[in-house]
Amino acid sequence: MTTVSVSSLASFLNPSDQEFIARVAALRSPDVTATHTNPPHIPTARAISEHFGRIVARWEPHPFTPQERQQIRLEGLRYLVIARQIEEVQRDIYPRQLPPEVKAQLVFARQSYMLRYFRLFRINDLPTEILSNIIRFVVWDSMKRPVDARLRITWTCRRWREVAIEDSTLWNAVWYRGSGPKLDRAWAWFDRARQAPLDIRIDGDPEGDEIDEEPDSGTVPTETTTVNVSTEPTMTAADMRQMLIRLFKKLATIRMLIVVVDDWKSALVVLELLGTFGPSSGVPMLQRFELHRGGLKNEDRKSLMWPHIVPQPFLGGATPASLSYLSLNGVPIDWSGSVLQNLTTFDIRRLPSSHSPDVHRFREVLMNCPRLQKLSMDGAGPKFDEEDTERLPPVELPHLRTLVIADFSRQYAMFLFSLISAPGVNDLTLMNLCGDDYLPLFLQLHGAFPKVRLLTTYSIQFDVGPQGLAAMTRWLDSMPNLCYLRVANVANQFFGLFFRREDLGNSVSPHLTVVDCQSIEPTILLQWANDRMKFGTPLRKIYISEELGGRLTTEQISELTGICTLAKLPRGATTPEEEALSM
Known part of the structure; x- marks a missing residue:
């Protein structure tokens, strides 16, 4: 590809432009201080701006003919060459300043070029596959406000809208919360995603309605999340059921599903419908699942008063071939009937002993996850069985890098650490870990995590x-x-x-x-x-x-x-x- 310099293009300018450029070039001599002996009237920056404002206001957008495109390109090239020539002189004579009439001409040339540059919108000359990659980069590099990024792309011009809407990967991260326009928008995203792998978040937290930003894929409540319990949930259990039935028509394409609810009924609806639809679809793409029952209301974290619940097997006992990330926060499952294997992240929180796995099943889950990298137990773990533990060797977790232990008594915390061996924790x-003297626990941990x-x-x-x-x-x-x-x-x-x-x-x-x-x-x-x-x-x-x-x-x-x-x-x-x- 041949590169053409701006200087070589100067020869294509008309004679009057070349004469002006020559006078500007003469400023390189210290003896020359102006391009005119009697400078003409110099317009102010405001006058130049108003001039271009009037041009823009009179402009009527229309499809260009080939002749119009060529003419606009040549005009844009003319002003670009003039601006670059003046800038070169400005650089060469620094710290001397350009004469006022040349500064005004530079401003005029720059704005004249930009006006024509944006009329052509030459990015649309790129092939569709390249333009699509650029749009993807812009959207997903704007994770703070991806909703705005995607909407603005579709508002820019007809071609961008067509390219964006046809690209299903731009719409596959969908956040359901609230009602009305936000929910309608989420369903529009869902339809545009077609059969692309879906990353879904459903948020029944009333505080989420006040936010018009979508979270990163995988953004989840942390252990320090505060849930507003003074308002009613934005989604009832009936709403949740209706939403999931529609969503699960694409269950085979869901890659990530994060659900945050405030009430028991909604949480149980999620597990029930997963158990109903999971075995038939096989959830071949599901890599990450999180269910957070966040509404604490009158419950005390230390002694949860749970209603009578008959736990169901996770996914109806189906084998999730791709599942690597599982987080269950304040919700029970039938541990013996659930297939839990090959996880890299296992996160359980707020489970009373009555709904916890026994120590043998817990050890079995850990042994079935040889690549486990993160283990989080926050007020949840296996049923306490000190006698069996003393007879069993710890489970080796050579790839474990992150370990979270929270909200346990001293004796139970020591029991948990006796179950595992993970010297690679980073x-x-x-x-x-308070309310008692936990010094014996720290003595136990001496040398365990070097x-x-x-x-x-x-x-x-x-x-x-x-x-x-x-x-x-x-x-x-x-x-x-x-x-x-x-x-x-x-x-x-x-x-x-x-x-x-x-x-x-x-x-x-x-x-x-x-x-x-x-x-x-x-x-x-x-x-x-x-x-x-x-x-x-x-x-x-x-x-x-x-x-x-x-x-x-x-x-x-x-x-x-x-x-x-x-x-x-x-x-x-x-x-x-x-x-x-x-x-």
């Missing part, structure tokens, strides 16, 4: 006496690669675990550089950051919550920013460092 989360780099400790309790603190420091020592700490609601003595007063040269967690502090006394945070620097292991970055940021004084902020980078982190957000460690 991301360890311990939450709501590769941990990201540690989350929210609401943990331990003996803060000399022996307890020494044991906790040894636990930290058993994770020598720790470099990222998330911490909240812990005793102030926890931060002292990272110092060995008697041995300044032997630092605790020497690679720790990033800390996410959601709740800590400002004076403790400041002292801790200063002490880390004094001990030769300075922090590189501290993330703080909005609430903590509001409690820091100007002086404290100034001192902290002199030690390391200080950044506010919205609740539930993921930091770049965390993403890098999870890869």
Whole structure:
């Protein structure tokens, strides 16, 4: 492909344009200061803008003939060459400035070119398959507001609308919530997706109606999600049934299904219809399934009062050939009748013992998932059977990288950790382990996870006496690669675990550089950051919550920013460092 320079194109300009370019080029000589001895009237920037405004207002869009397209191209090329020639002179004479009449001509030439450039809209000269790839990139690179991105694409011009609507992969991420126009729009997306793999989210949370942004594929409620229980669910169980019957006509093409509900009836409808439609379709493409019953209402997290429920096998006992991600939050299944295998993520939350698998079935599930990478047990796990556990070896999970243990008694937490062996864990989360002295648990964990780099400790309790603190420091020592700490609601003595007063040269967690502090006394945070620097292991970055940021004084902020980078982190957000460690 031959490249033509702008300078070579200057020879195609008409004589008057070439004469003007020659006068502009003469400005390269320091002795020349103007292109005219008596400059003509120079229009202001506002006058030039109004001139082009009138041209645009008078323009009547119409299909171009080949002759019109060629004429507009030549006119656009003319103004492009003039603008580039002036810009070259401007660059060559810098820091001298162009004369006012030349500056005005440059503005005029640029706007004249842009006016013609956009009339031609030359991107539409690209083949459909290339234009389609560009549109996909634009839409899915705008994950903050993909609804806006997709709609604006279809509003741009007739060809873009045709290309976008014909591309089923642009519409296969569908979020159902609320009613009226939003729900109608979701069904339009569903129809346009045709037989493309579908990523579906159904949200019965009333708060979701106020948001007009679609989540990323896979965006789910976190353990810290707050559910608004003061308003009624936006979808009743009858609405859910009607919606799923229509959705499940394409069950064979659903790749991801995330359902968030507030009430029992809707949750049970989801499991019932999956059990009805699942065996017939075989769910060949289902890779990820999540069901979150989020409405806590009058239930207490520690002692759930569940209605009488007869659990049903997941998917009616069908074998989900592609399922790798399963999350069940506050909903029961028949564990013995469900086929659970080859999972890479297994996430269970808020299940009482009466609806939990027995320890043998739980071990069987883990052994059937040799590639398991994430195991999350938040107030849910196997039925406690200490005698059987003592006779059984732990299940080896060599590929487990993320482990979440939350909201258990000390004895039960120790029971859980005795069930597994996962020395490759990189991301360890311990939450709501309080109400007792959990020091025996941390003694049990000593040396169990030597590769941990990201540690989350929210609401943990331990003996803060000399022996307890020494044991906790040894636990930290058993994770020598720790470099990222998330911490909240812990005793102030926890931060002292990272110092060995008697041995300044032997630092605790020497690679720790990033800390996410959601709740800590400002004076403790400041002292801790200063002490880390004094001990030769300075922090590189501290993330703080909005609430903590509001409690820091100007002086404290100034001192902290002199030690390391200080950044506010919205609740539930993921930091770049965390993403890098999870890869």
